[in-house]
Amino acid sequence: MTQLIIFNVFNGLIIGAFYALMALGLSLILNLSGVINFAHGGFLAIGGYLAYMLIPYVGFWGALVIAPFLTAFIGLIVERVLIRRLYGRDPLYSLLLTFGLAYMIEDGTRFIWGAQSVPYQVPDWLMQPLSTEYFFLTGYRVFMVILVGVAVAGLFLILNRTRLGLRIRAGTLDLETVSVLGVNVRILRTLNFGLGIYLAGLAGVLAAGMLGLSPTIGTSLIMPSFVTIIIGGLGSLPGTLLGGLLIGVASGLTAVFFPSASEAVIYIMMGLVLLVRPHGLLGEEGRF
Amino acid sequence: MGRQIDKHTANVLVWLLLLTAPYWMSWVGGYTELGSRVLVMALAAMALNFLLGFTGVLSFGHAAYFGLGAYGAAMTIKYLVPSTPLAILVGVLAGTAAAAIIGAMIVKLRGVYFAMVTIAFGQVFYFITFRWNNVTGGDDGLTNWNRMPINLGFTKLDILHNPELFYYFILFYFAISVALMTLLLRSPFGRTLLAIRENERRARFLGIPVERHIWLSFTISCFFVSIAGALYALLNNFVDPRALYWGQSGNFVIMAVLGGMRSFWGPLVGAVIFVVLQDYVSSMTANWESFIGLFFVLIVLFFPRGVLGIIRRKATS
Amino acid sequence: MSLLQVDNVSRHFGSLVAVSDVSMMVEPGELRAVIGPNGAGKTTFFNLISGFFPPSAGSILFDGKDITSFPVHKRVAMGMARTFQITEIFPELTVRENLRIPVEVAVGLRLSPWQSRKSDTEIRARVAELMELGGLGAKADRLVGELPHGDQRATEIMMSLALKPRLLLLDEPTAGMGDQETYDITKLIRRLHKDQHLTIVLIEHDMRVIFHLADRIMVLAEGSILAEGTPSEIGANESVQAAYLGKAA
Numbered sequence: 069m070t071q072l073i074i075f076n077v078f079n080g081l082i083i084g085a086f087y088a089l090m091a092l093g094l095s096l097i098l099n100l101s102g103v104i105n106f107a108h109g110g111f112l113a114i115g116g117y118l119a120y121m122l123i124p125y126v127g128f129w130g131a132l133v134i135a136p137f138l139t140a141f142i143g144l145i146v147e148r149v150l151i152r153r154l155y156g157r158d159p160l161y162s163l164l165l166t167f168g169l170a171y172m173i174e175d176g177t178r179f180i181w182g183a184q185s186v187p188y189q190v191p192d193w194l195m196q197p198l199s200t201e202y203f204f205l206t207g208y209r210v211f212m213v214i215l216v217g218v219a220v221a222g223l224f225l226i227l228n229r230t231r232l233g234l235r236i237r238a239g240t241l242d243l244e245t246v247s248v249l250g251v252n253v254r255i256l257r258t259l260n261f262g263l264g265i266y267l268a269g270l271a272g273v274l275a276a277g278m279l280g281l282s283p284t285i286g287t288s289l290i291m292p293s294f295v296t297i298i299i300g301g302l303g304s305l306p307g308t309l310l311g312g313l314l315i316g317v318a319s320g321l322t323a324v325f326f327p328s329a330s331e332a333v334i335y336i337m338m339g340l341v342l343l344v345r346p347h348g349l350l351g352e353e354g355r356f
Numbered sequence: 357m358g359r360q361i362d363k364h365t366a367n368v369l370v371w372l373l374l375l376t377a378p379y380w381m382s383w384v385g386g387y388t389e390l391g392s393r394v395l396v397m398a399l400a401a402m403a404l405n406f407l408l409g410f411t412g413v414l415s416f417g418h419a420a421y422f423g424l425g426a427y428g429a430a431m432t433i434k435y436l437v438p439s440t441p442l443a444i445l446v447g448v449l450a451g452t453a454a455a456a457i458i459g460a461m462i463v464k465l466r467g468v469y470f471a472m473v474t475i476a477f478g479q480v481f482y483f484i485t486f487r488w489n490n491v492t493g494g495d496d497g498l499t500n501w502n503r504m505p506i507n508l509g510f511t512k513l514d515i516l517h518n519p520e521l522f523y524y525f526i527l528f529y530f531a532i533s534v535a536l537m538t539l540l541l542r543s544p545f546g547r548t549l550l551a552i553r554e555n556e557r558r559a560r561f562l563g564i565p566v567e568r569h570i571w572l573s574f575t576i577s578c579f580f581v582s583i584a585g586a587l588y589a590l591l592n593n594f595v596d597p598r599a600l601y602w603g604q605s606g607n608f609v610i611m612a613v614l615g616g617m618r619s620f621w622g623p624l625v626g627a628v629i630f631v632v633l634q635d636y637v638s639s640m641t642a643n644w645e646s647f648i649g650l651f652f653v654l655i656v657l658f659f660p661r662g663v664l665g666i667i668r669r670k671a672t673s
Numbered sequence: 674m675s676l677l678q679v680d681n682v683s684r685h686f687g688s689l690v691a692v693s694d695v696s697m698m699v700e701p702g703e704l705r706a707v708i709g710p711n712g713a714g715k716t717t718f719f720n721l722i723s724g725f726f727p728p729s730a731g732s733i734l735f736d737g738k739d740i741t742s743f744p745v746h747k748r749v750a751m752g753m754a755r756t757f758q759i760t761e762i763f764p765e766l767t768v769r770e771n772l773r774i775p776v777e778v779a780v781g782l783r784l785s786p787w788q789s790r791k792s793d794t795e796i797r798a799r800v801a802e803l804m805e806l807g808g809l810g811a812k813a814d815r816l817v818g819e820l821p822h823g824d825q826r827a828t829e830i831m832m833s834l835a836l837k838p839r840l841l842l843l844d845e846p847t848a849g850m851g852d853q854e855t856y857d858i859t860k861l862i863r864r865l866h867k868d869q870h871l872t873i874v875l876i877e878h879d880m881r882v883i884f885h886l887a888d889r890i891m892v893l894a895e896g897s898i899l900a901e902g903t904p905s906e907i908g909a910n911e912s913v914q915a916a917y918l919g920k921a922a
Contacts, residue, residue, distance in 0.1 A: 158414075159471065160613070163468070164606065167649075168650065168651070168653040172650060342461050547777065548783050563750050564746060
């Protein structure tokens with residue numbers, strides 16, 4: 069029994085870390101630009117499919133490095149051409165736009181690669197369990213946790229130790245002042261968007277290895293990201309991280325006792341948080 | 357005064373067209389069932405617009421209450437009593453009750469955050485209908501039931517086999533809903549909603565309890581959308597989780613925007629265009645979703661005021 | 674009994690202290706001015722009185738009742754109305770429509786899903802009355818957002834008046850106005866004070882307006898009270914002059 073619990077909690081932490089990775093990208097974009105990027109899941113899928121295409125040529129590791137950057141690049145173009153026009157306007161329009169993009173990306177990936185899962189090659193040695201006793205500890209899962217940890221650490225490093233990060237953080241608090249101080253806000257938003265999409269692409273490369281790659285991978289993962297942000301609190305990146313881990317562990321634990329409710333529990337948690345602390349656990353009131 | 361006459365003429369025209377639709381639809385390449393579908397979607401879009409266009413609140417999860425209306429109706433006929441009026445009643449109760457409860461939970465939130473939460477709640481119900489498959493039929497949907505003929509005592513309305521009759525049945529509910537919405541929007545209460553849309557802070561400092569009124573607007577809006585949902589289920593003799601999917605919520609919004617959020621009939625115009633377009637494109641290609649997505653993008657970029665918004669502009673300039 | 678009694682209110686935002694231990698008593702029918710350099714906490718003070726956010730410490734009594742925890746709409750219902758530094762009106766509605774809304778709230782119709790003919794006539798009459806008082810009769814059907822600043826401000830003041838308030842809080846009503854508009858608004862405020870016997874608390878920078886209207890003045894600087902007194906007392910007060918440091922007197 070204990071082993072089952074450990075298994076599920078560990079599993080939950082992995083999933084949670086993963087939700088956090090995706091939600092962090094979403095949160096970055098939301099906090100600075102006020103845009104709900106509903107196409108975030110689409111970019112995750114793009115990341116996965118780009119990796120899938122690259123693996124035969126540069127191997128898994130090469131794809132892991134290249135694919136997120138390529139995805140981010142596509143994100144930069146999307147931001148520059150489409151989303152940028154909508155910043156001054158009612159958030160309704162950017163949400164509708166990203167909705168439309170989400171539709172297009174999901175259908176587009178289905179058109180190009182088919183509706184079925186495609187065979188996604190993760191290096192064999194990674195898929196081996198690390199020990200027979202803890203059979204659930206496959207190398208891949210450990211690798212994922214490590215990579216997510218590195219990515220999150222990298223993100224916090226960028227945000228707290230670089231000039232770009234400083235500007236993003238300042239811009240999140242008061243964009244008008246930042247622009248008056250001479251920062252090019254347009255470029256800042258574009259770079260911030262790119263950073264967020266990089267995280268989505270990375271999440272896609274990793275998710276494909278764990279869940280299998282199909283056109284619906286993005287849309288199936290975007291809702292937990294939303295819930296993560298709602299629970300963790302709007303405007304707070306640590307909150308998003310916390311939210312992700314919490315819902316991951318919660319659904320892991322629930323899987324032990326009430327298997328059929330393990331997906332529902334994240335929505336129940338969301339409901340509870342909204343009742344008790346409507347702005348999220350670490351959220352700031354008056355943020356939106 | 358001129359504006360009044362034009363509005364009046366427009367209203368008369370709209371009702372004339374709606375009342376005679378089954379007769380002229382085939383001339384334009386349509387069919388009665390398409391007209392019924394347009395009406396149902398128009399009602400849903402107009403219901404959403406009560407909140408979006410007239411109160412200024414961005415809600416992206418209306419498919420949840422639409423779906424509750426649909427499933428409520430379908431499950432009533434299939435499991436409880438094979439009665440169409442009862443089915444509609446149950447569907448509406450389900451959708452409205454859920455909206456009242458959820459609305460109360462989220463009414464302190466604003467802007468994008470509110471929108472996010474409405475989307476999340478939308479998915480909650482999608483997820484429930486998907487998973488609870490022994491009751492709801494899961495992904496396959498709820499089948500083996502159909503709308504029941506209505507026994508009025510002196511006659512029986514065979515809305516099941518007579519598409520024209522069913523069209524008028526839907527039009528009946530549409531008309532009542534529209535009349536109620538108009539009444540509300542033109543009332544002092546309706547004006548407080550406009551105030552909230554125009555300037556929330558000023559509305560608050562005029563003594564309007566903003567959160568309470570937003571909750572009311574949300575609940576009323578979902579009341580009407582659940583009527584549309586119940587009718588939707590009856591129209592198709594079928595309901596599946598797709599009715600609750602986030603895409604459906606997006607569709608309602610795009611219909612309102614496309615037709616013009618600031619005018620009463622805007623969503624009807626938007627629904628006509630969208631439903632017909634969707635019908636046409638999906639018959640042409642399997643990748644119709646890409647086109648719908650592209651459509652969203654183009655409307656947002658180039659046509660945000662919508663059809664009636666542009667016409668209004670031209671009229672006042 | 675004072676109409677408004679503010680007891681030792683403070684308000685901080687994190688480590689920033691915006692208002693510190695400020696007290697004020699306003700008698701019915703008085704016109705009190707609150708002045709001070711920028712950043713003195715005047716608008717925050719108004720936000721506390723009107724209920725926009727709660728004080729970190731202290732209490733507020735209106736007509737003897739403790740309203741410290743009351744939400745905005747409750748204070749409005751009790752008779753408090755407020756205008757803002759940047760005019761808050763309904764820009765895409767007409768003057769008539771702007772005024773109709775608070776009139777309906779004032780007669781208790783805000784939740785009413787229908788309109789009787791009788792009340793409709795009464796409401797229209799009241800709206801017309803308010804427009805006359807504010808000098809807006811000729812512009813009744815123009816969109817407020819398109820009117821000159823002075824008329825927007827007049828509309829905002831009339832909207833507040835529509836609520837039949839006992840206390841009117843005006844936050845820099847002449848901000849951004851030229852001489853003629855300032856003169857017109859000052860005249861309007863004076864009329865409201867004298868003819869309608871309204872109690873008014875006024876934040877202003879324009880000293881001509883202050884000296885023309887105020888019974889008493891309270892000076893805020895850096896969140897605390899610097900001085901209080903009649904216009905002539907304040908005019909002669911050296912620390913007040915120093916606080917303004919070069920501001921035109």
